[in-house]
Amino acid sequence: xxxxxxxxxxxxxxxxxxxxxxxxxxxxxxxxxxxxxxxxxxxxxxxxxxxxxxxxxxxxxxxxxxxxxxxxxxxxxxxxxxxxxxxxxxxxxxxxxxxxxxxxxxxxxxxxxxxxxxxxxxxxxxxxxxxxxxxxxxxxxxxxxxxxxxxxxxxxxxxxxxxxxxxxxxxxxxxxxxxxxxxxxxxxxxxxxxxxxxxxxxxxxxxxxxxxxxxxxxxxxxxxxxxxxxxxxxxxxxxxxxxxxxxxxxxxxxxxxxxxxxxxxxxxxxxxxxxxxxxxxxxxxxxxxxxxxxxxxxxx
Ligand code: CP
Ligand code: NVA
Numbered sequence: 001x002x003x004x005x006x007x008x009x010x011x012x013x014x015x016x017x018x019x020x021x022x023x024x025x026x027x028x029x030x031x032x033x034x035x036x037x038x039x040x041x042x043x044x045x046x047x048x049x050x051x052x053x054x055x056x057x058x059x060x061x062x063x064x065x066x067x068x069x070x071x072x073x074x075x076x077x078x079x080x081x082x083x084x085x086x087x088x089x090x091x092x093x094x095x096x097x098x099x100x101x102x103x104x105x106x107x108x109x110x111x112x113x114x115x116x117x118x119x120x121x122x123x124x125x126x127x128x129x130x131x132x133x134x135x136x137x138x139x140x141x142x143x144x145x146x147x148x149x150x151x152x153x154x155x156x157x158x159x160x161x162x163x164x165x166x167x168x169x170x171x172x173x174x175x176x177x178x179x180x181x182x183x184x185x186x187x188x189x190x191x192x193x194x195x196x197x198x199x200x201x202x203x204x205x206x207x208x209x210x211x212x213x214x215x216x217x218x219x220x221x222x223x224x225x226x227x228x229x230x231x232x233x234x235x236x237x238x239x240x241x242x243x244x245x246x247x248x249x250x251x252x253x254x255x256x257x258x259x260x261x262x263x264x265x266x267x268x269x270x271x272x273x274x275x276x277x278x279x280x281x282x283x284x285x286x287x288x289x290x291x292x293x294x295x296x297x298x299x300x
Contacts, residue, residue, distance in 0.1 A: 001298040002109045002116045003291065004102075006126045006164035007190070013294070014169060018134050021283075021290035031289065033093075033296055037063035040092040041119065042084065042108075044070040044099050045221045049257060049284050050119045050127065054096050057288035066092065070099075085111040094292060100222055115295045122157060122222060123184075128256050129161035131287045133169055135280045136212055139252060146171035149210035149247065151237045152264050153177065153230070154199065158216045158256050160187040167194035175199045176206030178233055203237060207246035213274075214254045215239045215264045231263060239265040244274065252276045 002008060009017075024031050039058040041051055055065040068088075070076065075084060081099075085108040088095050095116045099105050102123035109116040118126050133143075140146050148166055150159050154175035164187060166173045172195065175183050179201040182188075191197045200206030207213070218234040219227045237243075239253060253265075253275045261267040270277055 001295060002112075002118075003126055003295065004105055004109055004116065004118045005124050006129055006161050006168065009126075009168075011168050011170075014130065014133065014165065017130055017287070017290045017294045018137065020293050021134055021286045024289055024293075025286055031061060031293060033058070033061040033063045033292060035062050037061070037094070037292075037296070038092040039063060039065045039094045039096060039292070040068060040088045041065060042068045042070060042073070042088060042095060042097045042099075043119070044075070045120065047098055047119070049281055050096075050098065050288075053284035053288040054117075054119065054292075057285055058094075058292060060285075061289055061292060063093070063292075081105075081107040082111040084108070085116070086113075088112070089114040094295065115299055117291065117295065120157060122220075124161045125157045125256070126161045126165075127284075127287065127291060128158055129165035130291065131280060131283050132162055132214070132254060132256070133165050133171070134287055135254070135276060135283050136171070136252075138279075139276065140211065143170040146212060147210045147248075148173045148212040148214055149176050149207045150174070150214045150216075151176045151203070151206075151239055151243075152215050152218055152234045153220070154181065154183045156216055156220050160184050162214065163187055163191040163197055164194070167191040167197055170195060172196035174206045174210060176203055177201065177237055181233065203243055204246045207243065207251075210247045211251050212254060213239055213244065213247055213251050216256050217258070217260055218264050219260075234264070238263065239269050241266070241268055244269065254280050257281055 089112040098119040154177040
């Protein structure tokens with residue numbers, strides 16, 4: 001199986017991944033992949049956490065990783081994603097790819113003989129959404145009691161994956177962003193089939209009763225040319241102390257990172273008592289291992 005999108009996972013699949021993560025955390029079971037399993041990481045975009053957590057994760061499962069920077073591979077000279085994927089899958093047991101175009105990861109998956117994991121594309125960040133929902137679940141036992149308010153760029157990859165994962169698991173989600181700035185309609189409509197999702201431009205309304213406040217950068221990778229315009233567009237949706245007053249008194253703050261203090265979030269909030277951002281980031285290692293084990297079990 002591949003994990004290109006949250007659409008590739010059922011609710012039970014996600015809960016199964018969380019159970020695997022719990023067993024790793026609690027050292028309940030011997031957790032190991034086939035010895036010398038190799039994970040190829042083919043990245044067109046930078047990464048701090050996703051790359052490191054998957055590399056550390058596969059090492060801890062007795063496997064190895066090979067990082068391929070697309071810019072120093074033959075991709076930079078026009079080799080196709082299909083050809084790259086055929087080759088990588090003949091050397092390795094898994095491929096994790098971080099690409100610009102989502103269609104390119106689909107092309108990789110179609111040409112791979114091993115599982116392909118989306119480590120972020122312009123459209124989705126499914127492994128992040130799994131980390132996020134797992135982290136939320138460690139604080140709020142029942143997903144039906146969770147109400148997430150996603151602020152700022154509500155059409156970004158992390159929002160797309162999170163809205164699908166949250167609604168599928170039974171959590172509520174509000175997307176809070178500028179008037180006339182719409183979420184991706186395909187993702188929004190799919191999430192609406194699963195459960196509660198609404199869009200607000202009024203932060204006070206959008207944050208009402210929210211117990212999870214989530215934000216991401218206003219300028220995603222690849223959008224650098226529009227940076228000033230986007231900072232201006234989203235500035236009223238900065239997660240700051242004043243805005244937190246609109247949410248539940250115990251609301252927790254999350255951010256997939258990297259953070260830009262003073263833009264989408266203030267230093268006071270991200271480094272303050274309501275923030276669970278570092279726990280969220282730490283869980284990326286646990287979930288990287290759980291995802292690799294889950295995918296390998298599906299392909300046995
Ligand atoms: N959250 C996340 O994907 O971080 P990186 O870009 O550092 O991998
Ligand atoms: N939306 C961000 C997520 C970074 C992890 C980006 O694509 O740059």
